[in-house]
Amino acid sequence: MPLLWLILIVLAIAAAGFVLGRGRAMRSAGGDARHLHSLPAYYGNNVAIKVIVPAMLVMLVWLVVQPLVINTVISGTIPESAVRENSSLGLMMSEVRRTAEGIDNAIAGGVMPADTTIGADSDIEAVTQQLQDAGQIVTSELTPTMLVAAQDYRTMYATGNMIMSAVVLLLAVAGLLWGLRESQKDFRARNTVERSVRALLIAAASIAILTTVGIILSLIFNTVEFFRLYPATDFFFGTTWSPSFSGRGGSSELGVIPLLWGTFYISIVALAVAVPIGLFSAIYLSEYATPRVRAIAKPMLEILAGIPTIVYGLFALLTVGPLLLKVFGDDGLGWMQAGTAVMTAGLVMGIMLIPFVSSLSDDIINAVPQAMRDGSYGLGATRSETIKQVVMPAALPGIVGAILLAASRAIGETMIVVLGAGAAAKLSLNPFEAMTTVTAKIVSQLTGDADFSSPEALVAFALGMTLFVITLGLNVLALYIVRKYREQYE
Numbered sequence: 001m002p003l004l005w006l007i008l009i010v011l012a013i014a015a016a017g018f019v020l021g022r023g024r025a026m027r028s029a030g031g032d033a034r035h036l037h038s039l040p041a042y043y044g045n046n047v048a049i050k051v052i053v054p055a056m057l058v059m060l061v062w063l064v065v066q067p068l069v070i071n072t073v074i075s076g077t078i079p080e081s082a083v084r085e086n087s088s089l090g091l092m093m094s095e096v097r098r099t100a101e102g103i104d105n106a107i108a109g110g111v112m113p114a115d116t117t118i119g120a121d122s123d124i125e126a127v128t129q130q131l132q133d134a135g136q137i138v139t140s141e142l143t144p145t146m147l148v149a150a151q152d153y154r155t156m157y158a159t160g161n162m163i164m165s166a167v168v169l170l171l172a173v174a175g176l177l178w179g180l181r182e183s184q185k186d187f188r189a190r191n192t193v194e195r196s197v198r199a200l201l202i203a204a205a206s207i208a209i210l211t212t213v214g215i216i217l218s219l220i221f222n223t224v225e226f227f228r229l230y231p232a233t234d235f236f237f238g239t240t241w242s243p244s245f246s247g248r249g250g251s252s253e254l255g256v257i258p259l260l261w262g263t264f265y266i267s268i269v270a271l272a273v274a275v276p277i278g279l280f281s282a283i284y285l286s287e288y289a290t291p292r293v294r295a296i297a298k299p300m301l302e303i304l305a306g307i308p309t310i311v312y313g314l315f316a317l318l319t320v321g322p323l324l325l326k327v328f329g330d331d332g333l334g335w336m337q338a339g340t341a342v343m344t345a346g347l348v349m350g351i352m353l354i355p356f357v358s359s360l361s362d363d364i365i366n367a368v369p370q371a372m373r374d375g376s377y378g379l380g381a382t383r384s385e386t387i388k389q390v391v392m393p394a395a396l397p398g399i400v401g402a403i404l405l406a407a408s409r410a411i412g413e414t415m416i417v418v419l420g421a422g423a424a425a426k427l428s429l430n431p432f433e434a435m436t437t438v439t440a441k442i443v444s445q446l447t448g449d450a451d452f453s454s455p456e457a458l459v460a461f462a463l464g465m466t467l468f469v470i471t472l473g474l475n476v477l478a479l480y481i482v483r484k485y486r487e488q489y490e
Helices: 003-028 040-077 089-108 124-133 144-182 189-229 232-237 257-288 291-306 309-328 342-366 370-378 383-411 415-420 438-445 455-489
Strands: none
Touching (some): 003 040, 003 144, 040 089, 040 144, 189 455, 257 383, 257 438, 291 342, 309 342, 309 415, 342 383, 342 415, 383 455, 415 438, 438 455
């Protein structure tokens, strides 16, 4: 059964359970809601929760665990002799999964019959052609072992989905019957529903935390593997970035300092644009603008936050870069050789960060108690004096926190840098030269046919770990400053 249909059926059972549970509770009270312990809707919600939560939880766990189990079982059936030279079992399993998906797509597209069974005796050339006709990209030559593994993978996956559908539906029906049995007038439905909702909120928070832990662990493990292959001192203190994918051992120079310099340089230019404009905009909107102007200007300013970063990158590449080149290039001051430069990416990134700084600063300034302003006015201060000597000092910790959060956002930006700053990893003070950042090199190192056992590919995880530590530090510092601000003025 398709996953979407399974979810819709569970939701339909939950909706029916809500109606039936509510009706059963009302009948037990003789049609008078005053005789119920809780409001009628709580009884319906209790049944719906008992239907949805167990079924969806089992389905979620099943969808996570099933691929791991199938991969383990299938990989155990592949002999070591079947793994090609200069390859690995993991890469072969990736090809097996791709082949299995291609066979399913070919069957769905009518290229293969629905009852197709592929084994070791199948015509490999014919199967390859059928997969290509179905739009499947065949990256390597198929072998009988891969075809058998792909067929076993399809069979196990289909069987697992069938069992999952049966289990989920049984749980949904069991939850329906359980909830209906509890739908009596004396049942404390409100207490049960509130405990269930609290448990769901805790589970959601736990999932977010566990996801963060999983990301960190994946970075740590791959970073440790990288440092086993490449010296940590050369990585952290090297001033040359020159990866080589030619297979020559020890030929790559993977110093992170040029990338960090480019990252911080572009971020500084961006903040130099975003902070003054965003801060002055926040001061105007919170202290000077009329309610009508504020209602129009604030949403228009925040439209910038909804523009995708790829659009900003194209804007940098097609508009800002040529404009700067016309002014600072050979036809102008002669400082700029190409449209891709630190200044190009920095200006566009600064425009992107303006609503970020403005919105946060506006909220911080509005959080300053009005009594402080009234006291200043009562002492004879003007509006500008009140802003300068009362409002801004009170809001300064929160504004600093907003700036640090904007800095962490600038450090993690990728698309604007790729399109606007170029790809040169260098140490230079000239803002009109092309440079690159950590995030841009993470993309380039993981793009293409990279061998994930080589330092040239694993360095992406070391770069990601370095960037994670830097941004985490900035966010922690920002949260500390904001918390201190709240303790002082709340």
